[in-house]
Amino acid sequence: TLDPPEDDPAATVAEEKPAEDGPTTDLVGNWTSDDKTPIKLTIDEQSQFTWQASPPGKPAVKLNGDLIASSDTIALETENEGTMIGRVRSGGPDKFTLLLQGMPADDPGIVFTRQK
Helix, strand or coil: CCCCCCCCCCCCCCCCCCCCCCCCCCCCEEEEECCCCCEEEEECCCCEEEEEECCCCCCCEEEEEEEEECCCEEEEEECCCCEEEEEEEECCCCEEEEEECCCCCCCCCEEEEECC
């Protein structure tokens, strides 16, 4: 599980801690994926998120809740649907990859691009 820092129980969205001299991504904003299941992800300044997935041939899925971030991991916590946890890899200011916990090691993750 991902625990927020003890001195800030309502951990806020922070920039991903870069690998040495690596890129950073401010997660606040509107994002879309080009995955086989299109996803729209919105993260606001109060660390609230909306995740909208549109699986082909299935009903759309919409999740809302709290985002908790550490240096390279996020937890998307919902009240009734559980928590998605994943590692975040920055692709620069307008791109990141989410590697969801529990996926196979060779899974490329979900690539999100900032919508302007």
